[in-house]
Structure formats: C-alpha cells, structure tokens
C-alpha cells in the first residue's frame with residue numbers, strides 16, 4: 001500500500017533541470033521507483049540514475065518493467081489497459097517496501113504535460129496522497145534554447161500533438177501552436193505561407209539540435225536532420241513551435 005506518492009518533474013534531459021525542491025524530495029523519499037527496461041532509451045534510464053546519485057539520497061531504488069501496449073486494441077482502450085497494468089506493476093514492485101515512507105517517481109519534464117503518471121496514480125487502491133514537484137517542460141526548454149517568448153503580446157497558445165495536427169490540420173484561429181509527440185514531421189502537411197518554425201531535438205542534452213526559420217525554407221532541413229539524428233542515436237525526441245504571421 002502506497003501512502004505518499006511523490007511525482008518529481010526532472011526536466012527534459014539535463015541533470016541541471018531538476019529543481020532544488022526536486023532534489024530535496026529525492027533525498028526525503030524512502031523508495032524511488034525507476035522504470036528499468038522497455039522504454040527503448042537506455043540514455044534516459046541512465047539520466048534518471050545520474051540524478052538519483054547526484055541527489056545523495058539514501059532511498060531504496062526499486063526497478064519495474066514497463067508493459068507493452070496491446071496493438072490489437074483501439075487507441076484509447078489500449079492506453080487505458082496500459083495504464084492499469086503500470087499501476088499494477090508499481091504495486092507489485094513495491095510489495096511491502098512502500099510502508100517505509102514516501103515513494104518517489106522521476107517524471108520526464110513536468111508531470112502535467114503529456115504525461116499520464118498522475119492518471120496512473122489515481123488508479124492505485126487505496127489512493128495515496130499525491131504530491132507533484134514541478135519540472136521544466138520541453139516547451140520551456142524549447143523557448144529558452146531559441147530565446148523566444150512562447151506567446152505574442154496578449155496572444156493565445158495551443159499545445160497539440162503530431163497526430164492531431166495530421167488529422168485535423170492547423171487549429172482554427174490559432175496564432176501560436178506547439179507540437180509534441182510528432183514522429184512524422186507533421187508540419188509537412190500544412191500550408192507554410194506566413195509560418196515560422198522553431199524546432200528543437202534532444203533539448204537540454206549534449207546532443208541538442210536547433211533549427212528555425214520560415215517553414216517553407218527550413219522544412220526540408222529539419223526533416224533531413226531529424227532522420228539523420230534518429231539513425232545516429234537510435235531514438236529522438238523533438239518539439240516545435242509554429243507561429244502564423
């Protein structure tokens with residue numbers, strides 16, 4: 001039974017992204033749950049361990065394996081079943097160890113943004129008291145890397161996914177759109193007239209790559225860079241901000 005669950009945002013790839021509050025929480029945790037395989041990104045697993053070591057915590061570190069999503073199920077059902085199974089695996093991995101005190105999980109970026117850890121925590125029975133320690137999001141890492149403001153003066157911002165951009169096109173009336181979780185450079189499907197893109201991959205990491213410019217002019221370069229970087233590293237995480245003049 002988990003009484004206290006701490007979800008600690010760790011930023012997007014630099015150990016320096018973890019806040020003082022995050023480091024303190026790691027030191028005060030009794031147990032830290034860490035995904036050990038199945039993510040397909042060993043560099044990211046290693047970063048989690050570097051952060052834990054740097055915090056100087058004496059917490060017990062317990063690994064759990066991510067389940068595989070069932071490709072036979074429709075998308076939403078597949079995600080629901082996956083979350084249920086992750087919650088079960090947290091509980092199984094802890095098996096009594098949770099009695100020792102707060103259980104911490106290191107969450108990529110910030111737990112509120114395109115991350116389901118908070119939703120998975122709500123599946124635990126009995127429900128633990130959940131504490132969220134905010135982290136730097138990929139959006140902040142992107143705007144900081146390009147030294148740009150997220151919004152125009154008094155402007156709104158829409159945050160969406162590559163899938164939604166492909167399926168529904170440019171959001172009606174939007175001026176600034178941030179696109180995450182896009183494995184297919186979905187900006188290719190847009191009319192680039194009057195559009196500027198700020199793109200970033202591996203933000204916060206030594207491999208960080210940035211491109212920006214008129215969408216029509218820079219689009220091919222981003223596609224080629226992304227392809228080459230993905231081939232070189234075996235994985236890639238990228239995000240971009242599009243602004244319509």
Ligand SMILES: C[S@@+](CC[C@H](N)C(=O)[O-])C[C@H]1O[C@@H](n2cnc3c(N)ncnc32)[C@H](O)[C@@H]1O
Nearest residue numbers: 012109110113137138180181202203237238239
């Ligand atoms: C599952 S979401 C997690 C977002 C995270 N919770 C946050 O606060 O940024 C993963 C997506 O975030 C973006 N992302 C996360 N880390 C990134 C990084 N270091 N560089 C570029 N994009 C990143 C990518 O769009 C990626 O597909």
